[in-house]
């Protein structure tokens with residue numbers, strides 16, 4: 012994994028930065044694999060990253076335009092979401108369901124062309140194309156499972172950081188694109204509205220829970236929303 016993240020950091024021309032508050036958060040969320048590198052090579056900003064934030068087991072890459080508009084609390088909220096992915100090893104768990112089956116199927120396709128003795132160049136291009144095709148397909152097949160991991164990461168993040176900051180960080184992502192292309196690609200994340208709604212539900216039950224604990228003597232029927 013370390014190799015993949017360092018290649019990606021180079022490809023994305025990402026600039027490192029250090030942040031003690033993120034380190035402390037990673038520690039308390041048990042995302043300890045990110046703390047293995049020295050503190051100057053854990054968090055990065057990239058102006059060409061096409062998504063808001065990318066997580067590897069040992070690195071986080073923020074889109075620098077997005078990072079720039081975030082408050083400190085919002086950076087921690089996004090960090091907490093990514094740290095849950097790292098702590099629960101979501102990235103590693105995704106490989107056997109995405110890259111691996113696509114690679115196996117591409118090899119099978121390549122073998123079928125091989126036994127029919129077509130040219131090497133044809134076999135190689137058929138394998139690359141079928142790998143990309145099956146990889147894309149696997150994102151469709153697993154989209155619901157991906158969305159579950161995203162919801163889990165949002166909800167576990169608000170146990171550690173300010174829920175309101177999580178909501179405002181998500182709201183800054185703005186309305187989602189509704190082009191035909193965005194409708195075509197697999198939906199690996201719930202919509203921003205769904206994510207904000209889920210966080211609000213958890214925050215309101217958390218408040219009522221605290222209230223019940225504090226005043227659990229017959230006045231607990233009152234609600235804090």
Ligand SMILES: [Zn+2]
Pocket residue numbers: 092093096161164
């Ligand atoms: Zn995520």
